Amino acid sequence: xxxxxxxxxxxxxxxxxxxxxxxxxxPLVYLHAAxxxxxxxxxxxxxxxxxxxxxxxxPGWPGSDGLEHLDDIVDMAIYYCDFFDxxxxxxxxxVGSSMGGMIAxxxxxxxxxxxxxxxxxxxxxxxxxxxxxxxxxxxxQDVLMKALxxxxxxxxxxxxxxxxxxxxAMAKAMLDRAMSLAATGKFVWPIWDKGLKKxxxxxxxxxxxxxxxxxxxxxxxxxxxFQKLIAGSKLVTIPGxxxxxxxxxxxxxxxxxxxxxx
Amino acid sequence: xxxxxxxxxxxxxxxxxxRERYHxxxxxxxxxxxxxxxxxxxxxxxxxxxEFAAEVGxxxxxxxxxxxxAYGLVPSPNLMAATLARRTKNAGLVVLGNSIALYNPPTxxxxxxxxxxxLSGGRLIAGFPLGTTMDTNFAYGQxxxxxxxxxxxxxxxxxKAWTEPEPFAFNGKYTQLRYVNIWPRPLQKPHPPVWVPGxxxxxxxxxVCEMDYLYAHLSLSGHASAKRTLGSYYNxxxxxxxxxxxxxxxxxxxxxxxxxxxxxxxxxxxxVEYFYEKCLHFYPGFTDAPGYRTQRDIQxxxxxxxxxxxxGGGKVTWKDRLESGSVIAGTPERVTERLRETCKELGVGxxxxxxxxxxxxxxxxxxxxxxxxxxxxxxxxxxxxxxxDKWWIKPLVNEKRAALTGAK
Numbered sequence: 001x002x003x004x005x006x007x008x009x010x011x012x013x014x015x016x017x018x019x020x021x022x023x024x025x026x027p028l029v030y031l032h033a034a035x036x037x038x039x040x041x042x043x044x045x046x047x048x049x050x051x052x053x054x055x056x057x058x059p060g061w062p063g064s065d066g067l068e069h070l071d072d073i074v075d076m077a078i079y080y081c082d083f084f085d086x087x088x089x090x091x092x093x094x095v096g097s098s099m100g101g102m103i104a105x106x107x108x109x110x111x112x113x114x115x116x117x118x119x120x121x122x123x124x125x126x127x128x129x130x131x132x133x134x135x136x137x138x139x140x141q142d143v144l145m146k147a148l149x150x151x152x153x154x155x156x157x158x159x160x161x162x163x164x165x166x167x168x169a170m171a172k173a174m175l176d177r178a179m180s181l182a183a184t185g186k187f188v189w190p191i192w193d194k195g196l197k198k199x200x201x202x203x204x205x206x207x208x209x210x211x212x213x214x215x216x217x218x219x220x221x222x223x224x225x226f227q228k229l230i231a232g233s234k235l236v237t238i239p240g241x242x243x244x245x246x247x248x249x250x251x252x253x254x255x256x257x258x259x260x261x262x
Numbered sequence: 263x264x265x266x267x268x269x270x271x272x273x274x275x276x277x278x279x280x281r282e283r284y285h286x287x288x289x290x291x292x293x294x295x296x297x298x299x300x301x302x303x304x305x306x307x308x309x310x311x312x313e314f315a316a317e318v319g320x321x322x323x324x325x326x327x328x329x330x331x332a333y334g335l336v337p338s339p340n341l342m343a344a345t346l347a348r349r350t351k352n353a354g355l356v357v358l359g360n361s362i363a364l365y366n367p368p369t370x371x372x373x374x375x376x377x378x379x380x381l382s383g384g385r386l387i388a389g390f391p392l393g394t395t396m397d398t399n400f401a402y403g404q405x406x407x408x409x410x411x412x413x414x415x416x417x418x419x420x421x422k423a424w425t426e427p428e429p430f431a432f433n434g435k436y437t438q439l440r441y442v443n444i445w446p447r448p449l450q451k452p453h454p455p456v457w458v459p460g461x462x463x464x465x466x467x468x469x470v471c472e473m474d475y476l477y478a479h480l481s482l483s484g485h486a487s488a489k490r491t492l493g494s495y496y497n498x499x500x501x502x503x504x505x506x507x508x509x510x511x512x513x514x515x516x517x518x519x520x521x522x523x524x525x526x527x528x529x530x531x532x533x534v535e536y537f538y539e540k541c542l543h544f545y546p547g548f549t550d551a552p553g554y555r556t557q558r559d560i561q562x563x564x565x566x567x568x569x570x571x572x573x574g575g576g577k578v579t580w581k582d583r584l585e586s587g588s589v590i591a592g593t594p595e596r597v598t599e600r601l602r603e604t605c606k607e608l609g610v611g612x613x614x615x616x617x618x619x620x621x622x623x624x625x626x627x628x629x630x631x632x633x634x635x636x637x638x639x640x641x642x643x644x645x646x647x648x649x650x651d652k653w654w655i656k657p658l659v660n661e662k663r664a665a666l667t668g669a670k
Contacts, residue, residue: 067407071435138400138547171561178560182407182553189551190403 003040003048008056010086015066015079019087020055023048026116028093028261029056029084031100033244034136034184036061036176039160043250050258051093056083058103060183062176073125073187073194077106084114093261095119097246098218099184102196105226109202117261118203121210121253122218122243126200126225127193134217137181137189147216148243155247200229207233208260210253212241234260263605263645264654266322266356267315267631268514268614271308271342273332274621275300276540286545288331288396295332305335307624309342313349314628315617318635322354322387322655324614326459326480327361328394329401333541340374347382348666354655355382356614358459358478359389363409364402367437368416369444372423376448383658384449389478390417391459392466396544399551407553410465412436424453455653457512462491463555464562471495471502476612476653478512485587485604488513492608508611509651515604516616518591519633526591529626530619531580534589537620538578594637601642611646612653 003022010017020040028051030037030044037055047053059079060067070076080103084090094115096104101123108118127133134147145152162169188194207230211223220237227235236256238245246253276295277283284291312323325342328334336342343355355378360371379386392413398404404412415434419442422430429443448454459478460466470477479491492511499506516534520526555564583589590600605613617634618627657663 137551138545140547175557175560178552178555179557180552185405185551185553186407189399189405189553 003044003053003055008083008086010066010079010083011069014069015059015083016064017059017066017083018057018063020044021052023051023053025051026093026261027052027054027089028095029054029089031056031080031094031096031104032058032061033098033100034180034188036180038176041247041250043246043254046250046254047257051261054087054089054092058100058183060186061180067183067186070186073102073106073196074110076103076187077110080107081111081114084111090114091116093117093119095121095257096123097121098243099124099188101125102188102192105196105200105203108205108207109196109199112202112204115205118205118207119210119257119260120207120226121246122212122215122222123209123226124188124192124218125194125196126222126229127191128221128225131219131221133192133219133222136217137185144217146242150212150214150240150242150248155244197229200226201231203230203233206260208257209233209235210245210256211235211237212243212245213237213239214242217243236260263508263611263613263642264321264651265639265642266324266354266612266614267312267320268324268326268356268358268616269308269312269618270326270328270334270541270616271305271336272537272541272620273301273335274304274536274623276332276536280540281543284543286548287333287541287543289400289545289548291330291332301335307627308618309345309349311618311624311627311631312346315631315635316346316350316353318632319639320353320615320635322356322612322614323350324356324358326358326389327391327397329397331396331401340378343378343386344381347378347385351663351666352657353385354387355385356387356457357389358387358457358480359391361393361398361402362390362416362420363404363413364393364398365416367439368419369423369439369442371416372420373444373446375420375454376424376444376446379448379450379454380446383663384454385655385657386448386450386454387457387655388454389457389459390420391480392463394461395551395554396548399554400548405553406551409554410556414469421453421456424448449658450656455655457653459512462487462494462564463559464494464564465556465559467495467498471498471504474504474510476510476512478514478612478614479610480514482514482516482588482616484583488587488604488608492610496609506609507649507652508605508609508646509649509653511608511610512612512614513605513608513610514614514616515601516589516619517597517601517634518589518617518630519594519597519638520591521593523592523596526593527580530589530591530622530630533620533622533626534580534583535620538583541620594633597634598638598641601638602645605642605645611649611651613642 003020057064101120102125149155211220325339399406432439457476458470459480518530617630
């Protein structure tokens with residue numbers, strides 16, 4: 001089925017963002033993690049068999065501008081309310097992963113009317129002193145890869161390669177990564193506890209929490225913590241996955257999500 | 263030209279196997295490695311070394327700011343400048359400086375620097391570094407991508423606080439103050455000269471050029487990198503139609519004098535090696551917080567921070583360091599010649615010499631300072647005499663200066 005990519009203008013052109021859309025059905029908005037969403041991955045394709053998947057790139061990540069108009073995570077949530085208006089969307093299924101999960105949780109609290117059901121995969125946003133999350137800004141590459149994936153080598157092997165001789169493409173990939181993490185830092189540096197705990201009680205739509213049981217970046221102990229703070233929420237753990245279950249076990253991830261969304 | 267003595271104030275007792283056993287000299291270095299008794303001794307030695315430099319005729323003495331590290335033990339340069347203000351008479355107090363985005367409200371910096379300027383009789387140079395990524399993002403938790411914006415706002419507030427004759431309100435993005443009215447006021451008018459130390463960020467060059475401040479190239483990476491950075495800076499000055507006055511440029515240089523070239527190696531090479539091997543043992547994950555370098559900085563080829571640390575590969579020898587110019591050493595004649603060449607070629611009117619580095623002890627440092635002051639300094643002064651130095655202190659005339667007699 002595939003997807004189409006378009007540019008969407010939000011708040012009278014203050015933001016011009018890249019949006020991918022694919023599939024038919026109830027609208028499902030997917031909010032990507034800190035690293036951005038470089039590819040229309042298999043899990044998005046699978047979801048698009050059942051839903052109309054809308055995958056925007058956050059302002060400040062490669063392909064979307066307007067970061068200068070956002071100072072913090074609340075600004076980001078309000079921006080997404082404007083984005084939904086610009087897209088003519090209401091009552092969406094909102095799915096967010098990690099940093100995208102933190103944004104989705106904020107939208108669930110601050111923009112209730114836009115969200116029909118909420119899916120938060122390993123959302124950022126809460127902090128327990130006894131269980132510090134990984135400093136992914138400073139962690140060595142090998143430590144980070146092990147925190148993200150059960151089998152880093154397999155994941156790396158399956159990803160599209162850039163020819164190291166292609167200096168321009170290499171430089172662009174490096175710059176894209178730097179841009180994504182720099183934008184992430186604007187919302188979560190140096191610790192991602194930015195007030196969600198004061199707003200999370202307002203999440204009142206059906207909510208599913210998903211965690212990889214080997215998540216090395218955002219420890220699974222945060223699952224029950226979120227669950228406690230969101231009334232009536234469900235928590236599903238996907239065994240044998242780490243911080244990116246949608247990449248390592250896309251079928252399981254999609255099944256868990258669609259079982260919940262119906 | 264003007265020549266200054268710059269002291270990093272390193273911790274000199276890191277263990278032999280520091281590089282192998284420990285993760286980084288910055289940010290997560292174990293505090294157990296710091297012995298405050300030893301610290302007491304070395305702070306006082308280092309201050310003596312700076313005071314002695316002032317005594318033998320150096321124009322200025324420089325201190326700077328770093329956090330959570332053993333590379334430079336001065337989290338608060340203003341404290342060092344305060345004690346130096348009372349123990350020196352004529353030397354410029356070059357505070358390089360306060361990382362102004364770290365202080366809230368930044369009027370604290372305006373106040374402390376005004377205090378220093380008044381206390382010293384108008385001898386303060388106000389250095390405003392952005393601060394390294396280790397200091398600002400990792401040690402002080404600043405958001406990397408907004409650091410520069412916050413820095414500029416802090417700068418605007420400080421300058422306005424120094425120059426506005428009436429109390430004013432400041433409605434900034436990072437600082438809001440209903441009443442800005444700092445006491446005391448700086449002695450130098452309109453305010454102490456501003457120096458901006460930098461790595462090699464084009465963003466910084468543009469701004470420093472526009473503001474007509476002094477740009478200080480703080481790097482120990484040697485001649486080639488200094489030439490690249492300062493060459494680009496002079497090109498920018500040319501494009502902006504600013505006169506290529508060498509006094510608008512400062513540079514650090516490690517410098518060691520001895521009676522012979524062989525003696526120089528014997529006296530200094532071990533301590534210098536300690537500096538490059540241990541003091542620059544930075545964990546790379548702490549040297550480039552995402553967003554610290556702007557897109558433009560990255561695209562211009564500005565390296566991540568590392569201060570010229572040993573980059574992989576083979577061992578760098580003393581001879582290599584002399585050749586690359588990261589260290590200038592030898593007889594007074596040789597050192598004089600190299601410094602003259604370097605400053606002429608690069609257009610450096612304010613030379614900041616590091617005469618203590620790494621684990622170099624007090625006795626050897628004092629001798630270095632003495633030889634530099636007696637045999638090298640007098641042979642550098644004539645350089646750039648055709649230019650006016652508009653970036654230097656304007657101290658109070660002698661008749662108006664306090665006697666500094668103490669309680670006697």
